[in-house]
Each structure stands twice: as C-alpha cells, then as structure tokens.
Amino acid sequence: MFAKAFRVKSNTAIKGSDRRKLRADVAATFPALSAEQLSELVSNKEELNVIKLYAHRGDAVTVYANSQNPVLFEMEKSLYPTVYALWSYPDLLPAFATWPPVLQKLAGGADLMLPGVVVPSCGLPQVQKGTLCAITLAGNRAPVAIGIATMSTAEMLAAGMKGRGLTVLHTYTDHLWGFGDKSSPPTIAPMVADPAEMRCTEEEGDEGQEHGNHLSADPSLVTDFGNLGLQEGDDCTELGKTNENGAAEMAEEENTEAPQEAEDSRTxxxxxxxxxxxxxxxxxxxxxxxxxxxxxxxxxxxxxxxxxxxxxxxxxxxxxxxxxxxxxxxxxxxxxxxxxxxxxxxxxxxxxxxxxxxxxxxFVVPEMSSSVPAAQENRCSDGEQQYHPPEIVPLYGVTSKMAPLFLESGHKKGSLLFSSDVRNIIINYVKNNELVDETNKNFVKVNPILCDCLLDKAEQDEISKLKWDDLVSRCLERLQLSHQLTFFGHEPITRKGNIDPIDITIAQRSSNKKVTIIKNLEVYGLDPQAVANILQQRVQASATLGTLPGAKDRVQVQIQGNQINHLAKLLLEEYRIPRKYIQGLEKAPKLGRKK
The missing domain is CATH 1.10.10 (Arc Repressor Mutant, subunit A)
Structure with a gap:
C-alpha cells in the first residue's frame, strides 16, 4: 500500500479526547496488550500527531505518529501497527517467517507467496482468513512487514503451501517507514538455540521455533541491527541460500502457474x-x-x-x-x-x-499489462513511450475567510480537500453544532460562523436558514479552486486554479486560407511534435510548431485547413481526453452528404 509515495493532507497534534478514544480502540483491537504497554504505545506525556494522507491509489489513511515515528495507521476504521510499533512488541501479531531476499519483493509491492514461507517443525501459527499477521525474516523475530491472511492455516497446508499467503499492507523500507526516523530493525533472537535448524517447506525440520506469548522483547536479546535483515552473511541465510532463490522464484511463478493448472480441470x-x-x-x-x-x-x-x-x-x-x-x-x-x-x-x-x-x-489486484486497449495507446514520435490520459481531480483550498468553518475538523488555511471531504466536513459540522432545523430537516440554521463564511453582507440580515445543497454549493464556491494531475507511473501534481483546456481555434491566413491551431497539449502530457506528425500523415497537410505567446514553456501546433474532425477523433477516441477538457470542437466543418 505504501510502496509508492503518498500525499499528506494534514498533520496536527491529537486532542485529549481523541487520545482517549484511540487508547480505547487500541485496547479493543489488541487485547493482549497490558495496561503498561498500552500506556507506552499511546502515551499521555509524549506528543502524538495525527497525520491524514492519501495513498497513491487514493485510499484515505490516518497515521498516528509518536516521537516522529508512525506507530499506528487507520484505514476504513481498522487499526494496524507499523513496523516501528512491532519492534517494541514483536509478538503482538502471529508471525510468518520468510527468507531475506523476499523482503525486497515485498517492499516493491508484492504479496507473500506460500512457497516463500519458512515452516518450523512446530508448525505455522494458527490463523483464520482475514487475520492480521506479521512477517519476519528467518533468524530474527523483529517484524519487517504486516499483512492479511488470504486463507486459514489449515487451507494453507491443504493447498500444499502453494498460492498467495498474505496480502501485504506495509513493509520495512516503504514510504510509511520512510516517514519516520528510518531506523533499522533490531536483532531479536529466535526462541530456539539455533536458528539454522529451521527448514523451508520442502525439508523436514529437526528443531523448530517455539512461539511464546510474550508481548515485549527481552532487552538482552535486542541490539542495534544495521541492515542484518538484508545481508546474506547470517547463519540462516547461509543455510538456505539455495532455498532463498528458489522461494523467490516460486513466489513469482506461483501466481501464474497455479491458476493455469486449475483452469484445465474447470468447466x-x-x-x-x-x-x-x-x-x-x-x-x-x-x-x-x-x-x-x-x-x-x-x-x-x-x-x-x-x-x-x-x-x-x-x-x-x-x-x-x-x-x-x-x-x-x-x-x-x-x-x-x-x-x-x-x-x-x-x-x-x-x-x-x-x-x-x-x-x-x-482481494489482491491482478497485474494487468494495460487497462487501455492497444488502439488507444498511441506511442510518441520516438516509438517508445505509450500515452496514458492523466487522472484529473478538482481540489478545494481553505481560504482565510473560510478557515473558521474548517477549524473544528483540524484544517487550516491552505489545506487542500476533495469535494467529498468538503461535503463530509460540512455535514459533521452541522450535526456537531445541532444546526439541523427541527421543523424541516432539509434546512440548516445559519449560525454566526456560517453567516460570516457563506453569506454576503446584503444577505446576513435576511437569511437565517439554508438548504443542504445550497449550503454545500456556497461553500465550494468560496474555496480556492485547484486541481490534481496524476500521470501514469508518476506522482500526483497539484496546481492552483482550473486546468487549462486544450484550445483549438481556426485562424484566417492570406488568400482566404484557414489553419487549425492547437494549444496546451503539454498540460495533458502530450508531445506537440508527435501530435503534429500524426495529423500531418493523416490529412496530408503541412504542420508546424511555434512558440505560444505569453508562455515560454509551451508551443502551439499549426496545421493547414480546418482539421478539427481529425483532431477530435485523435484526442477523444485514441488519446481518450475527456470532452470537457477540449475547447473549440464546435468549430468543426459540417460533413456533406455523400451522393
């Protein structure tokens, strides 16, 4: 989930009431924590920050950071510990061990496949489908990742330890870990004399790990770690050097081979x-x-x-x-x-x-070669990079005038919000302040803050109630409009104001000749030279590039004749640019009837 960079929405100190609620939620989610450990994890004395962010897929995540290190994160009303928290409480979750080379694949966004799981002779921990689990490296009990079990332990064994075992949510070295002090895992010795006695799934183990129920690590076993988990010099790595590579390869091949075998026998x-x-x-x-x-x-x-x-x-x-x-x-x-x-x-x-x-x-999202048909993936002039239309999302910035309305929700001047966030904040504000009209719940009573933020001076003495839709629309109109552009394979880009549309105009030249001028192609990640080359080949007319007046970093494409029909087909059908972001298509020449 955090393999790619995320966007921080807000970072504020937690309120006293929210701290008490968080402690109660942690106690309910992790009942094995003692009162002392709970007070250490959610301390009353140390500063605790609440960080709201959006993952690269758009998931809303709330992170709780203690001493600059994220210790918990909340997603869809479920709490999860980070690796920083698990290093203090390594036995908080049932743990599955894997070989060190697999960690690199997990950090890159892969899930833990069962062939890569190290099985001790005492057996795997007993879990059910959907159980939150920790992932450790062979020879060290310090967790390096957390994930959700895709099947129960009995189902794993019945499947012959093949298939996907854990859906990974967070790993050591990902961007959530990088949000903290970037410290390395401690060395926490296994609860057996010799970690080299562990075996992979193909071997019959002589001696296995003994899983205890202690929640805090023995201080005598914890030392500075460095990057031991990624080194190949420890005993367990030397023992399973062959098995490590095999596990990593099997983890990749299992995803494609197992379904194919199953499909042969299914109707x-x-x-x-x-x-x-x-x-x-x-x-x-x-x-x-x-x-x-x-x-x-x-x-x-x-x-x-x-x-x-x-x-x-x-x-x-x-x-x-x-x-x-x-x-x-x-x-x-x-x-x-x-x-x-x-x-x-x-x-x-x-x-x-x-x-x-x-x-x-x-559910694990399958890797798809492309979500766009080949006919819609036009290559640039160099024939290498394929074009994907950007995802454009409007954003709304909190202004100084609107700040009092959003202060209760923890947003200050300059905070950027999605329209759904604005709507939810307004609804919560109205409910928390009991502003819903008792006689007609379709109306909201206007209190002094709503009056100052949403009403003009001429309206302040006349309007005492607003409809819900009018309330939200007035709020959106008074926020600073911005937009977020997300290009395929790149981090989101946030800019103020409306996005400039692709502007198509028809100009008159000497001898009553017409030319088509196209501007702002670069805003949507399009190469003007590539567009000019495609149009030139299709309409058999000369196309040239020129500097766009008033913009040093942009150029405009000029092609002979009124070519809007060809341009519309290129932009709408092949490049898949939404029509609302193209200006001037109505100037296309009318096609005569064929006789």
Missing part, C-alpha cells in the same frame, strides 16, 4: 464465475468511490467491472451460473458485501458497500 461456467468474482472485487476495491454512491448497477457493470477484465478475456454474465447481474448482486448482498435497492421503479442501484469486508480487503 467454462466455473471459469466465468471466477472471472465474474474477480472483476466484481477488483471494481469495488479500485474503481468505485464512496462519493459515487448510489450507483446504477448497469453503470457499475459497464464502466467499472468490464474495465477490470484481464486482457484477452471477455466477461459474459450469461455464460456464468448466475445468468443475470441482478442475481449475482443479490448473492453478493447476502454475503453483506454491498446493498442494492430499487430507488426508482425497475431501476436498481448500489447504495452501500462494505469496504471492510474480508473478501474485499483480502
């Missing part, structure tokens, strides 16, 4: 059922946002599930055992993954999704 209907479930969970985990609900079931299938279908396969519900989308969604509703209602006669919509459901949390 086409069973294969379609599995593909349907995969696209369904993939769409809920990566495509659907809470702000989109309620969402038409037909739109969910067309815009979200079909786009999650792997390349070379075709999703066809009629070929599955469900036959109809409504029947499939009813089955998913019975599993309490989502809730479907008929908001209007004959039209069903998804009104709620339980993103904390174990099936969604444990």
């Amino acid at each position: 086409p209907q069973e294969q379609m059922d599995e593909l349907l479930h995969q696209c369904f969970l993939h769409a809920l985990k990566c495509k659907v946002k809470k702000s989109e609900l309620p969402l038409l079931t037909s739109t969910f299938l067309r815009n979200h599930m079909f786009s999650c279908c792997p390349e070379g396969q075709q999703l066809d519900i009629k070929k599955s055992s469900y036959k109809k989308l409504s029947k499939f969604l009813l089955c998913m509703q019975q599993k309490k993954i989502l809730q479907v209602k008929e908001l209007s006669k004959g039209v069903e919509s998804i009104v709620d999704v339980d993103w904390k459901h174990v099936d969604i949390r444990s």
Whole structure:
C-alpha cells in the first residue's frame, strides 16, 4: 500500500479526547496488550500527531505518529501497527517467517507467496482468513512487514503451501517507514538455540521455533541491527541460500502457474464465475468511490467491472451460473458485501458497500499489462513511450475567510480537500453544532460562523436558514479552486486554479486560407511534435510548431485547413481526453452528404 509515495493532507497534534478514544480502540483491537504497554504505545506525556494522507491509489489513511515515528495507521476504521510499533512488541501479531531476499519483493509491492514461507517443525501459527499477521525474516523475530491472511492455516497446508499467503499492507523500507526516523530493525533472537535448524517447506525440520506469548522483547536479546535483515552473511541465510532463490522464484511463478493448472480441470461456467468474482472485487476495491454512491448497477457493470477484465478475456454474465447481474448482486448482498435497492421503479442501484469486508480487503489486484486497449495507446514520435490520459481531480483550498468553518475538523488555511471531504466536513459540522432545523430537516440554521463564511453582507440580515445543497454549493464556491494531475507511473501534481483546456481555434491566413491551431497539449502530457506528425500523415497537410505567446514553456501546433474532425477523433477516441477538457470542437466543418 505504501510502496509508492503518498500525499499528506494534514498533520496536527491529537486532542485529549481523541487520545482517549484511540487508547480505547487500541485496547479493543489488541487485547493482549497490558495496561503498561498500552500506556507506552499511546502515551499521555509524549506528543502524538495525527497525520491524514492519501495513498497513491487514493485510499484515505490516518497515521498516528509518536516521537516522529508512525506507530499506528487507520484505514476504513481498522487499526494496524507499523513496523516501528512491532519492534517494541514483536509478538503482538502471529508471525510468518520468510527468507531475506523476499523482503525486497515485498517492499516493491508484492504479496507473500506460500512457497516463500519458512515452516518450523512446530508448525505455522494458527490463523483464520482475514487475520492480521506479521512477517519476519528467518533468524530474527523483529517484524519487517504486516499483512492479511488470504486463507486459514489449515487451507494453507491443504493447498500444499502453494498460492498467495498474505496480502501485504506495509513493509520495512516503504514510504510509511520512510516517514519516520528510518531506523533499522533490531536483532531479536529466535526462541530456539539455533536458528539454522529451521527448514523451508520442502525439508523436514529437526528443531523448530517455539512461539511464546510474550508481548515485549527481552532487552538482552535486542541490539542495534544495521541492515542484518538484508545481508546474506547470517547463519540462516547461509543455510538456505539455495532455498532463498528458489522461494523467490516460486513466489513469482506461483501466481501464474497455479491458476493455469486449475483452469484445465474447470468447466467454462466455473471459469466465468471466477472471472465474474474477480472483476466484481477488483471494481469495488479500485474503481468505485464512496462519493459515487448510489450507483446504477448497469453503470457499475459497464464502466467499472468490464474495465477490470484481464486482457484477452471477455466477461459474459450469461455464460456464468448466475445468468443475470441482478442475481449475482443479490448473492453478493447476502454475503453483506454491498446493498442494492430499487430507488426508482425497475431501476436498481448500489447504495452501500462494505469496504471492510474480508473478501474485499483480502482481494489482491491482478497485474494487468494495460487497462487501455492497444488502439488507444498511441506511442510518441520516438516509438517508445505509450500515452496514458492523466487522472484529473478538482481540489478545494481553505481560504482565510473560510478557515473558521474548517477549524473544528483540524484544517487550516491552505489545506487542500476533495469535494467529498468538503461535503463530509460540512455535514459533521452541522450535526456537531445541532444546526439541523427541527421543523424541516432539509434546512440548516445559519449560525454566526456560517453567516460570516457563506453569506454576503446584503444577505446576513435576511437569511437565517439554508438548504443542504445550497449550503454545500456556497461553500465550494468560496474555496480556492485547484486541481490534481496524476500521470501514469508518476506522482500526483497539484496546481492552483482550473486546468487549462486544450484550445483549438481556426485562424484566417492570406488568400482566404484557414489553419487549425492547437494549444496546451503539454498540460495533458502530450508531445506537440508527435501530435503534429500524426495529423500531418493523416490529412496530408503541412504542420508546424511555434512558440505560444505569453508562455515560454509551451508551443502551439499549426496545421493547414480546418482539421478539427481529425483532431477530435485523435484526442477523444485514441488519446481518450475527456470532452470537457477540449475547447473549440464546435468549430468543426459540417460533413456533406455523400451522393
């Protein structure tokens, strides 16, 4: 989850009431913690900061940092410890051991495959599907990652220790670890005399680790670590040098070989059922946002599930055992993954999704070669880099005038928020201050802060109530508009103001000749030279580049004739730029009827 850089939304000191609530949540989530350990983890004396951030996939995460080190993070109302916390309490979670070379793959975003798990003779820890677990390196009990079990221990053994074992959430050396002091794991000796007695899954172990239930490490066993977990000189690494490489290779091959073997023995209907479930969970985990609900079931299938279908396969519900989308969604509703209602006669919509459901949390997004059809991936003029349209998200900055309204939620002047965040903050503010009108709940009473922030001087003596929609729209209008651009494979870029549209104009030249001028292609990551070359080949007309007046870092493309129809097909169909970001398409020449 933190393999790529995240965007910090806010960083504030925790309130006293929030600190008490956090301590109660930690005690409920980790009941094995003693009162003394709980007071150490969530201390009353030390400063504790609350950091709200967005992961690279857009997931909202709340991080709690103690002494500059993140010790806990919260996602979808579930608490997880970081490696910094687990180094103080190494036995807080059931642990699975792996070989040191596998850590590099985990830090790069891979999940822990069962062939890479080191099995002691005393057996694996007993866990259920969805259990939060720690990952350690052979020969050292200090956890280096945390993950969620994708199956129970019994299912792991029944599968012959093949397949995906843990969905990794956070690792040592990832960006969340880098947010702290970047210290290395301590050396915590295994609870056996000789760690070299551990064996991989193919070997019969002579002596295994003895798993204790102690929550804090013996101080005599903890020393400065350096980078021992990544070195190849320890005893366990020397013993399993051959097995390490084999485990890493098997971890990669298992993901592709095992499903292929299974598909040979399954009927086409069973294969379609599995593909349907995969696209369904993939769409809920990566495509659907809470702000989109309620969402038409037909739109969910067309815009979200079909786009999650792997390349070379075709999703066809009629070929599955469900036959109809409504029947499939009813089955998913019975599993309490989502809730479907008929908001209007004959039209069903998804009104709620339980993103904390174990099936969604444990689902691992398959690696897809590309989510864009080949015809839509136009290469640049050098023929190497493929173009992917940027993801454009509007942001709203808190101004000095609006700051009093957002102060209660911990946001100061300059904080950037998504529209859904603004809406939620306004709703919480109204409810916390009991401003909902008792006689008509569609209206909100205007208190002094709302009056100063949202009403003009002429309105302050006349308006005492506002409708919910009017309240939110007024708030968005008075915030500073910004936008976030995310290009494929790059970190998000935040800029103030509206994004400049691609501007297409028709200019008149001598002898009544017309030329088409295209501006602002660079804003969307397009190479003007590549666009000029493509148009020149298609319309057989000369195209030139010139400096854009008033902008030193941009150029404009000029091509002979009115070529808006060709340009529209290129930008809309092939480059997949949304129409709302293109200005001037209405100037296209009307095509005459063919005789």
